[in-house]
Amino acid sequence: MKSISTDELNEKVVAGDELHIIDVREDEEVATGMIPGAKHMPLGELPERTAELDPEKQYYLVCQAGGRSAKAAEHLESNGFQSVNVDGGMSSWRGEKV
Numbered sequence: 001m002k003s004i005s006t007d008e009l010n011e012k013v014v015a016g017d018e019l020h021i022i023d024v025r026e027d028e029e030v031a032t033g034m035i036p037g038a039k040h041m042p043l044g045e046l047p048e049r050t051a052e053l054d055p056e057k058q059y060y061l062v063c064q065a066g067g068r069s070a071k072a073a074e075h076l077e078s079n080g081f082q083s084v085n086v087d088g089g090m091s092s093w094r095g096e097k098v
Contacts, residue, residue: 002084010095033097058082065089
């Protein structure tokens with residue numbers, strides 16, 4: 001599984017790269033802020049919502065610390081998607097939040 005640091009991801013966000021970020025945290029967690037452009041898809045809903053995703057795109061998965069997003073990345077990879085786990089999650093995120 002590929003991974004990226006929060007600093008590296010923030011550089012991509014600031015540069016305006018086309019990114020597909022999925023935040024797999026729960027509702028009460030995302031209320032504290034999300035990475036700009038991220039789509040909220042709680043880990044528990046991911047299996048039933050995988051059809052909403054485009055298999056031609058690479059997805060960056062983020063949670064609070066990196067554990068749940070690693071599980072999400074594994075799930076997507078096992079279903080033929082390209083995924084990247086965001087190491088350290090939102091606990092390490094220093095960039096803008098929305």
